[in-house]
Amino acid sequence: MSHPVLITGASQRLGLAIANDLLSRSVPVIITYRTPKPAVTQLEADGASTIQADFSTAQGIDRAIDAIQAATSGLRAIIHNASDWEPESEHRDYQSLIETMMQVHAIAPYRLNLALQSLLQGQGSTTDIIHMTDYVQLTGSQKHVAYSASKAALHNLTLSFAKMLAPDVKVNSIAPALLMFNDDDPQAYRDKARKKSLLETVPGAQEAVKAVNYLLSSDYMTGQTLHLDGGRHLK
Ligand SMILES: NC(=O)C1=CN([C@@H]2O[C@H](COP(=O)(O)OP(=O)(O)OC[C@H]3O[C@@H](n4cnc5c(N)ncnc54)[C@H](OP(=O)(O)O)[C@@H]3O)[C@@H](O)[C@H]2O)C=CC1
Numbered sequence: 724m725s726h727p728v729l730i731t732g733a734s735q736r737l738g739l740a741i742a743n744d745l746l747s748r749s750v751p752v753i754i755t756y757r758t759p760k761p762a763v764t765q766l767e768a769d770g771a772s773t774i775q776a777d778f779s780t781a782q783g784i785d786r787a788i789d790a791i792q793a794a795t796s797g798l799r800a801i802i803h804n805a806s807d808w809e810p811e812s813e814h815r816d817y818q819s820l821i822e823t824m825m826q827v828h829a830i831a832p833y834r835l836n837l838a839l840q841s842l843l844q845g846q847g848s849t850t851d852i853i854h855m856t857d858y859v860q861l862t863g864s865q866k867h868v869a870y871s872a873s874k875a876a877l878h879n880l881t882l883s884f885a886k887m888l889a890p891d892v893k894v895n896s897i898a899p900a901l902l903m904f905n906d907d908d909p910q911a912y913r914d915k916a917r918k919k920s921l922l923e924t925v926p927g928a929q930e931a932v933k934a935v936n937y938l939l940s941s942d943y944m945t946g947q948t949l950h951l952d953g954g955r956h957l958k
C-alpha cells in the first residue's frame with residue numbers, strides 16, 4: 724500500500740474533486756476539513772482519513788500537525804489547498820484580515836512542510852508538495868489585497884522548499900484563475916468573469932484535478948507554476 728496523499732481543505736470544490744479522483748484510483752487519502760459537512764462523511768465512507776483542522780491559529784496548526792503525524796508513517800504528497808478568499812470590502816479590521824490570510828495561505832503551509840518533511844523523504848522515489856496559489860500571485864488584486872499578498876508568499880515558499888527538499892521532494896505551485904464559480908455568484912458577474920480569459924470558459928474542478936495528476940506523475944518539474952488561466956495573462 725502506497726503512502727497517502729494529504730489534501731488540506733478538501734470538504735468542497737477543488738479539494739473534494741482532487742480527493743475523489745485519487746480515491747477512485749485507490750490512492751489512499753488524508754483530508755483536513757474545517758467545517759463538518761456531508762461530503763466529509765462521504766469521503767470517510769469512501770475510505771479517506773479525515774482530520775478537523777482550522778489553520779487560522781497557531782494552536783490549530785499545532786493540532787493538525789499532531790493529528791497528521793499520528794495518522795500516517797509516510798506521505799506520497801501534500802496538497803495545500805485550504806483557503807479563505809476574503810475581500811477588504813467585507814472587513815474593517817485589516818490587521819486581523821491580513822493576519823488570517825497569511826496564517827492560512829502561508830504560515831500553515833510553511834509549518835506543515837517543515838514539520839512533515841520527514842514523512843515525504845527516503846521513499847526511494849520522488850514525492851510532492853503542491854501549493855494551490857492563484858493567478859493574482861503575479862498581478863496583485865485591488866479587491867483581495869491581503870489574500871493576493873498571502874498567495875504570493877505561498878508561491879515564494881514553493882521556490883524555497885523546492886531548493887530545500889530536492890531531490891527527494893518536488894515542490895510546485897498551481898496558479899488558477901477562475902476555475903469554478905461560487906453558488907452565490909450572480910449571472911452578471913458570471914458573464915463578465917467568463918470574458919476575462921482568452922478562452923472565455925470556466926472549466927470547473929477537473930482542470931485542477933488534471934494539473935495535480937500531471938505534477939504527481941512528473942519526473943522533472945520542481946520550483947515551477949502551472950498557470951491555469953485560459954490565456955487571461957494575454958488579455
Ligand atoms: N475556485 C477557483 O476558481 C480558484 C481557486 N483558487 C485556489 O484553489 C484552492 C481551492 O479553491 P476552492 O475549492 O474554490 O476553495 P474554497 O473556497 O472552496 O475553500 C477550500 C476549503 O478551505 C477551507 N478553509 C477555509 N478557511 C480555512 C481555515 N482557516 N482553516 C482550514 N481550512 C480552511 C474551507 O473549509 P470548510 O468549508 O470546511 O470551512 C474550504 O472547504 C484554494 O487555495 C483557492 O485559493 C485560486 C484561484 C481560483
Ligand SMILES: Nc1nc2c(c(=O)[nH]1)N=C([C@H](O)[C@@H](O)CO)CN2
Binds near residue numbers: 857900901903
Ligand atoms: N479559497 C478560494 N480562493 C479563490 C476562489 C474561491 O472560490 N475560493 N475564487 C477565486 C475566483 O475564481 C477568482 O479567481 C476570479 O477571478 C479566486 N480564489
